[in-house]
Each structure stands twice: as C-alpha cells, then as structure tokens.
Amino acid sequence: MKSDRWSLVVGLWMMAGALxxxxxxxxxxxxxxxxxxxxxxxxxSSLPAFPFVQDGPFARYTPGCSGCLVAPLRLPxxxxxxxxxxxxxxxxxxxxxxxxxxxxxxxxxxxxKHPAAAVGPADCAFAGWVCTxxxxxxxxxxxxxxxxxxxLVVDNTQNSYLLTASADASTxxxxxxxxxYVLQVSPAPPTATFNDVPTTDPAFQFIEALAASGVTVGCxxxxxxxxxxxxxxxxxxxxxxxxGLQWP
Amino acid sequence: xxxxIGIGAFLGAALxxxxxxxxxxxxxxxxxxxxxxxxxxxxxxxVTEFAPRDTSTTYADYVFANTLARxxxxxxxxxxxxxxxxxxxALLTKIEAYFCNTDSNPTDVLGVHLYKSWYDGTNMTxxxxxxxxxxxxCGEDKxxxxxxxxxxVNYWDNQLILIVETHTTNGTQALAGVNxxYRLEVSPAPPTATFNDVPTTSPQFQFIEALAASGITVGCxxxxxxxxxxxxxxxxxxxxxxxxGLQWP
Numbered sequence: 491m492k493s494d495r496w497s498l499v500v501g502l503w504m505m506a507g508a509l510x511x512x513x514x515x516x517x518x519x520x521x522x523x524x525x526x527x528x529x530x531x532x533x534x535s536s537l538p539a540f541p542f543v544q545d546g547p548f549a550r551y552t553p554g555c556s557g558c559l560v561a562p563l564r565l566p567x568x569x570x571x572x573x574x575x576x577x578x579x580x581x582x583x584x585x586x587x588x589x590x591x592x593x594x595x596x597x598x599x600x601x602x603k604h605p606a607a608a609v610g611p612a613d614c615a616f617a618g619w620v621c622t623x624x625x626x627x628x629x630x631x632x633x634x635x636x637x638x639x640x641x642l643v644v645d646n647t648q649n650s651y652l653l654t655a656s657a658d659a660s661t662x663x664x665x666x667x668x669x670x671y672v673l674q675v676s677p678a679p680p681t682a683t684f685n686d687v688p689t690t691d692p693a694f695q696f697i698e699a700l701a702a703s704g705v706t707v708g709c710x711x712x713x714x715x716x717x718x719x720x721x722x723x724x725x726x727x728x729x730x731x732x733x734g735l736q737w738p
Numbered sequence: 739x740x741x742x743i744g745i746g747a748f749l750g751a752a753l754x755x756x757x758x759x760x761x762x763x764x765x766x767x768x769x770x771x772x773x774x775x776x777x778x779x780x781x782x783x784x785v786t787e788f789a790p791r792d793t794s795t796t797y798a799d800y801v802f803a804n805t806l807a808r809x810x811x812x813x814x815x816x817x818x819x820x821x822x823x824x825x826x827x828a829l830l831t832k833i834e835a836y837f838c839n840t841d842s843n844p845t846d847v848l849g850v851h852l853y854k855s856w857y858d859g860t861n862m863t864x865x866x867x868x869x870x871x872x873x874x875x876c877g878e879d880k881x882x883x884x885x886x887x888x889x890x891v892n893y894w895d896n897q898l899i900l901i902v903e904t905h906t907t908n909g910t911q912a913l914a915g916v917n918x919x920y921r922l923e924v925s926p927a928p929p930t931a932t933f934n935d936v937p938t939t940s941p942q943f944q945f946i947e948a949l950a951a952s953g954i955t956v957g958c959x960x961x962x963x964x965x966x967x968x969x970x971x972x973x974x975x976x977x978x979x980x981x982x983g984l985q986w987p
Contacts, residue, residue: 517982517983517985518982518983518984519982519984534786560786561786562784562786562787564782564784566772567772567780595877596836596915597807597836597838597876597877597879597914597915598784598785598807598836598914598915599807599876599877599914646780646782646917647780650782650784650915652784652786700774702774702776702777703773703774703775703776703777704774704775704776704777705773705774705775719968719969720968720969720974721965721966721967721968721969722955722958722963722964722965722966722967722968722969722973723936723940723942723946723963723965723966724942724969725969725973725974725977726942726945726946726948726949726955726963726965727942727945729945729949729954729977729978729981730924730944730945730946730948730949731774731775731924731945732773732774733773733922733952733981734773734774734775734825734827734828734922734923734924735924735925735948735949735951735952736825736826736827736923736924736925737925737948737951737952738925738951
C-alpha cells in the first residue's frame with residue numbers, strides 16, 4: 491500500500507505524536523500531510539432531497555432523509571487526497587454516523603463515492619461509507635479512512651468534490667469532517683523548455699514547473715544556467731513572482 | 739428510528755475518478771493554479787454556497803434531476819447570491835457558469851452577474867455576467883472574458899458578490915456552479931527605495947521591495963540588500979520558510 495518513503499513519513503509523524511508535538515494544518519511542501527477541517531456549520535442541512543445520499547452514482551430523491559448534510563470540499567488542484575475523518579457525537583451509545591467524499595463532474599452531476607472511503611468497522615450497519623461504528627459509550631466518536639491507495643488528485647477544472655454526512659438516528663450530531671491532502675508538483679512534461687536542462691536532468695520536473703508558472707524565464711539564449719550560483723536579487727524575483735506578493 | 743441505505747453497485751466510480759483529462763502532451767490539465775504570475779488560477783463557487791436573496795420566496799432548492807444544481811423555484815429577478823473570496827490583488831480574468839434546464843423554452847434565461855460594491859456594501863456596479871441559453875439538460879457552460887476590466891481585487895475599497903437572476907418564473911432552470919478565474923500579480927514598485935544598493939532604477943526593484951515589505955528579508959545589514967551576492971543554501975532556507983510560513987510537523 492505505501493512506499494518506503496511514505497512509511498517513513500508516517501513513522502516520523504507518529505513519533506512526533508508520541509512526543510506530544512501537535513500536527514498543525516499545513517499549506518505548503520510536498521511530503522507532509524495538510525489537513526482541512528470542514529466544521530459542522532459548513533454543512534447545509536436544508537437538503538431533504540439531496541440526490542446523492544443514497545448509494546450509487548445516480549441515486550435520486552430519498553423521502554425521509556432529513557438528517558442528511560452536505561458540504562462542498564475545496565482543495566487546490568494537484569493536491570492528492572490521503573485521508574478522510576468523520577467526527578460525531580452520540581448521546582445514547584447505540585448509533586452510527588456515516589459519511590463520504592463524492593467526486594462529481596464540474597457541474598456537480600454524476601457523483602461517485604470515493605472508493606477507498608468505503609471502509610467502516612465490522613459492526614457498522616452502513617458498509618461502503620466512512621462509518622463510526624456503533625458507539626458503546628456516549629460522547630465523541632471518530633472514523634478515519636486511509637485514501638492513499640487510490641491516489642485521487644484534485645482537478646478543479648474537471649471535477650467538483652462534496653462531503654456528505656448522516657446518521658442512523660437523531661441522537662447523533664455531526665462535529666465535522668477532516669480531509670488530509672498532500673501538495674504535489676506537476677509531473678515532468680515530455681519535452682524540455684531549456685537547452686541546458688534536458689528531460690534527464692534530476693531537477694527537470696521542478697525547473698519546468700517554475701517556467702510554466704512564469705516564475706523564471708531562464709538566463710537567456712534558451713538556457714536556464716542550472717549550475718550557476720543564485721544571487722540575492724534573482725532570489726527576490728523568484729519568490730515575489732511565485733507568490734504574487736501584494737503589499738502594503 | 740433506523741433508516742436503511744439502499745445498496746447499489748457502484749458502476750460509475752472508476753469512471754468518475756478517471757475523468758482527469760490529459761492535455762495533448764499527455765500531462766494532466768491542471769489549469770487551476772495557486773502560484774506564479776503567468777497563468778490563470780481558478781476559484782470555484784459551488785452551488786451549495788448560493789443562498790436565497792429573498793428568504794420570503796419559496797425555492798425549489800437543490801433537486802434537479804441527478805445534479806446538485808440549485809433552482810430558483812418561481813423566483814423572478816435577483817434570486818440567489820454568493821460571496822467569492824479571491825486573494826487581494828488578484829486580477830480578474832474570466833467568469834464561467836454551468837447551467838441546467840429541463841425544457842428548451844427559448845424564453846428561459848438564467849444570468850449570473852458579478853458585482854462589486856463599495857466596502858460598506860453600497861453602490862453596486864456590475865462587472866460582468868454570463869447567461870444561459872435554452873439548452874435542455876445539464877452542463878451548459880458559458881464564459882465571459884473579464885480582462886478588459888483590468889480589475890484587481892481590493893477589499894479595502896470593494897466587496898464582491900455573485901447574483902443569480904431569472905427572467906421567467908417557470909422554475910425549469912438551475913445553476914450548477916460558478917468559476918472565477920484570476921491571475922496573481924506582484925504589487926507595483928513603490929516610489930522610494932528601502933535599501934541603499936537597490937535604487938528605484940534597479941530592474942529587480944519591484945520584487946526586492948515586495949520581499950522586504952512582506953518580511954521575508956531584512957537585507958544584509960547596514961541598510962543594504964547585497965543584490966549581487968550569491969545566495970547561500972542557508973539563506974535560501976530562510977527565504978522559503980519565512981515566505982511560506984512553514985509549519986511542522
């Protein structure tokens with residue numbers, strides 16, 4: 491399921507957790523997991539006829555589904571989704587909360603559940619969903635699905651993404667859902683932009699990414715001069731253009 | 739009360755997850771960028787973020803065939819609204835909307851209008867709009883170029899709002915989502931120089947000032963920036979970590 495490098499990252503993360511360090515939401519970098527929390531207030535409860543709460547990609551209107559909640563999920567294009575967590579509270583130690591991540595086309599139709607989100611504990615009555623399982627005590631209940639096996643990469647130009655949550659009884663309330671993702675650099679293109687950075691260059695993918703984003707135009711004459719030292723003035727141009735810095 | 743969930747086979751799952759369209763050169767097309775100044779970034783406004791503008795109206799709400807499209811019920815005029823949150827300084831380049839319609843009535847027109855107002859919400863001015871035709875079904879895609887406006891998002895002076903407007907009360911149409919496209923920009927050069935050795939005439943003046951104003955660099959001491967000194971790997975680390983506000987683990 492996981493590469494060695496990924497295992498190492500997870501191992502280090504767990505070590506950090508054991509040492510009491512907090513895992514903070516990130517926004518940058520390409521190895522550590524960033525988390526976005528979609529709190530309960532972001533879910534719309536006015537969807538008695540939301541068509542996707544039933545199983546299957548083309549399911550329709552479900553009379554009586556009054557507890558169904560839906561929230562849009564917005565992540566940067568290129569982000570790889572790696573985990574989905576559902577947090578809920580039960581007051582009678584008897585019920586389930588369940589939810590999932592839907593991948594729809596760009597106008598919100600033809601939604602399908604993320605296949606790797608279809609995991610739940612054995613005692614969950616709703617196989618095929620991220621399900622908290624039966625809570626044996628009152629209070630918070632959590633379920634987490636590992637979505638890494640499916641390598642779903644966000645593409646906002648082709649797809650839209652939704653979270654739904656529901657419960658089997660009105661004693662369950664949703665706390666929120668948390669989506670983990672990892673930023674990625676676009677794959678290397680087939681042809682080279684600069685004469686001196688061929689497709690075989692170890693930094694090819696990254697230099698092409700900077701060129702495509704308008705962060706660099708090279709050093710002139712169709713070259714990038716990859717081995718020249720960078721001056722402080724060049725660094726300033728790189729960063730200001732990369733981030734589109736605005737001030738004051 | 740226990741509620742059953744219908745168990746259906748998931749025929750479309752694999753298909754839906756494989757919808758990332760490859761560009762001609764084989765790379766996935768990821769036009770929605772977050773960084774860089776040469777290409778458009780995409781800000782998606784999902785239909786769930788559109789709220790009724792007049793709560794006294796009864797809306798047919800979201801159900802539209804099997805699509806999460808918000809209808810305007812029998813509402814006439816300005817019916818739904820949403821607030822896009824683009825980065826300050828972003829240059830607006832395009833507005834795009836997806837529409838649905840259950841019939842092909844040629845009088846059905848649904849418009850999505852982008853307005854700016856003053857910072858206090860008054861003095862609304864329309865900046866652009868896209869209109870549906872009468873196509874039957876979902877996925878009608880309309881785009882308008884906003885580059886002639888040359889408008890940069892500026893929340894000190896303006897608010898932005900999207901408004902959905904109907905021209906008929908038959909309620910057969912729905913909005914399925916709106917995309918706003920924008921381009922990041924670096925602030926213009928200031929009139930005076932921060933560093934003695936980077937005068938306003940330096941070709942990189944605008945960019946070095948941007949880094950200083952953002953707290954990414956304080957220069958090399960003595961009121962200078964040392965623009966021609968090579969950057970060490972150590973300095974590179976400080977630049978990037980400060981620029982991105984890196985948090986870990």
